[in-house]
Amino acid sequence: MNYGAGDPRDQLAHVGSEVVRAGLVVGSGGNLSARVSGNGDFWVTAAGTWLDRLDRSAFVRVRIADGATVSDDTHPPTSELPLHLATYRRRPDVAAIVHLHPQAVLLLDALGEQIRLVTTDHAFYLRRVVTTPFRLPGTAELADEAAAAAADGTNCVILSRHGCSVVADSVELAHKRALYLEEAARLTYQALALGRAGTLPDCPPEFVRAVEAGTQSTV
Template sequence: MSEQLRDRDRLVEELIEVGRDAVGRGLVLASAGNLSARISDREFVVTASGTWLDRLTPADFAVLSLDASVSGDAALGGPRPSSEWKLHHRAYLARPDAECVLHLHPRTAVVLASVGTPIRRLTLDHAYYLGEIAVVPFYHNGTDELADTAAEALRDHNCVVMQHHGCSVVADTVQMAYRRALNLEDAAQATALAVQLGDTTTAFPEDGATHA
């Protein structure tokens, strides 16, 4: 078995575990959301259309090309890719350093972004893993407008929340991407609690975002 194939199998297994855990935590429901990982300089795998993230198998991943034109078909093999494949394709083009893109639907983060309440980083983990959180307006799923707008935000951010829709996070590993997704929703829940307590300004100190 080639090294590239072994890496692909390992990445798929990591994405399968992330999908299972994300559904268990309520970060995505039913067949919503999609996951991907870069498997070479020119290819990535992404979950197939209609798949439930807690029921994924290795057969549920399509292989797509990063060399495809902006509006062209990127599919190289496997099942039909998620309708959101462009969201991943554009993210990898915008972020050559990204090895994983996770698109989930974290409820609190999406609600806060949709009603115009900024998600605040209140803990050390929020500050360390998230950085500044981008928010972009609503565009219909699967559209070039959604993919291009989210990708542009990801040029300078690791997390973007799409109003009335979901989030995309990028990282150099699957595990780091998932840490960011988890911390995004945790920051949103902490922000919502702070607002309920009457606080609208407290945030983590700007000079304190280091990790032991």
């Protein structure tokens, strides 16, 4: 899949297929969106779509300014449209949003356990993870909480008992962050199952400082 060019709907369809294959999604547990380059619109998955069965017809084009549907489509957008709108309005640097219901992330949230950023990949791609209080799905309250949590540059937001909102300046990077968030959650859970979560260290601080200083990359 070439993430660098082409219709963003094709890129999002690829993400949908891959996150289901990776076990991050069951059924239609999530929704995806991407800005239209050079425009004030974005494509978002239609209501009830299965993420591993997406094609271009499964997306609805929406105007960021007022939330109006501008595509010639009779399908309504996802019920989480307010989440996407609020985030794009607060974060003009964000080009893609991956909202999923990943199992390990949500299990740790239900247990009140913080996800540890154990590896250099976690530290580099995720930086930090913020959890918002429970709000009813699809509501303006949930959307406002998520957008406020991301307003300072946070790119991984856990919506308590509901899912995650992972954002980036490209579809590819949002996809990577979603994968690493669930990997970090699974490693944390494994440490918890071994009775070692309390002693599980985060990524070495010297690496984190180098990432924050912009002198460290990863492959």
